[in-house]
Amino acid sequence: MATYKKRGFKPETKAEKQEFEEQESTTAEVFSSLDEGASRSEEWVSKNQNYILGAIGVIAISVLGYLAYNQFVEKPKEASAANEMYYPQQYFDQALATTTAKDSLFTLALEGAEGKYGFLDIIEEYSGTKAANLANYGAGMSYLNMNNYQEAITYLEDFSSDDAVLGALAKGGLGDAFMQLGQASDALGYYEDAVKHSGNEYTAPKFLYKAGITALEMGDKDKALDFFQRIKDEFPKSENAASIDAFIGMAKSGE
Numbered sequence: 001m002a003t004y005k006k007r008g009f010k011p012e013t014k015a016e017k018q019e020f021e022e023q024e025s026t027t028a029e030v031f032s033s034l035d036e037g038a039s040r041s042e043e044w045v046s047k048n049q050n051y052i053l054g055a056i057g058v059i060a061i062s063v064l065g066y067l068a069y070n071q072f073v074e075k076p077k078e079a080s081a082a083n084e085m086y087y088p089q090q091y092f093d094q095a096l097a098t099t100t101a102k103d104s105l106f107t108l109a110l111e112g113a114e115g116k117y118g119f120l121d122i123i124e125e126y127s128g129t130k131a132a133n134l135a136n137y138g139a140g141m142s143y144l145n146m147n148n149y150q151e152a153i154t155y156l157e158d159f160s161s162d163d164a165v166l167g168a169l170a171k172g173g174l175g176d177a178f179m180q181l182g183q184a185s186d187a188l189g190y191y192e193d194a195v196k197h198s199g200n201e202y203t204a205p206k207f208l209y210k211a212g213i214t215a216l217e218m219g220d221k222d223k224a225l226d227f228f229q230r231i232k233d234e235f236p237k238s239e240n241a242a243s244i245d246a247f248i249g250m251a252k253s254g255e
Contacts, residue, residue, distance in 0.1 A: 087116040106142040149177040164199035177216030205238035225251035
């Protein structure tokens, strides 16, 4: 085992001297290569420093711009839009709860009054916000209750939600609108989507029932039976299950 690497080592034989010199030569070449590489890197950086600094500046400005926009534009816009929703939402809720003057209340919810925004104003003025998205739902359901089915479809199609109830109600509302327009096939598709979005015992049996009735009207008794049977098996305590045996009988008999 060679020992010439130890501090103070002096090669004694010719072989050791030759090996020692080769080792030092190799080490020198390595450091020389490193020095050359570092020099080339420094030279490249020196030649392109304006470009590098410019790129860093663009990235920094972009990040700072995004943070500033989010902090000083998006957040205030979201907060303002949410505040504006209070007024039309009150009229919308009142319209759903009453049996009189419904259309007037829905119109106030849609158009606003007394200097306050309605759903339509919020959709236009606060596009892209969560409030505007919810306003699409409010506008769509308002038009649906006012029997303006084409407008209902327009706004409900622009609404999106991961919420199990709202998402299902919006899909079901689209189904109701298409059904009223005589487009049963489209209506059935939306009722089925409403069932898929449902994760609760309120909307799921409600739209299974509507899907079953629609399938019956289309003459698809097998599909109708599947919907009705699901209500009986999966939601036996729901309101729609009370008379479900009669509908199952109709689907089986074809009456």
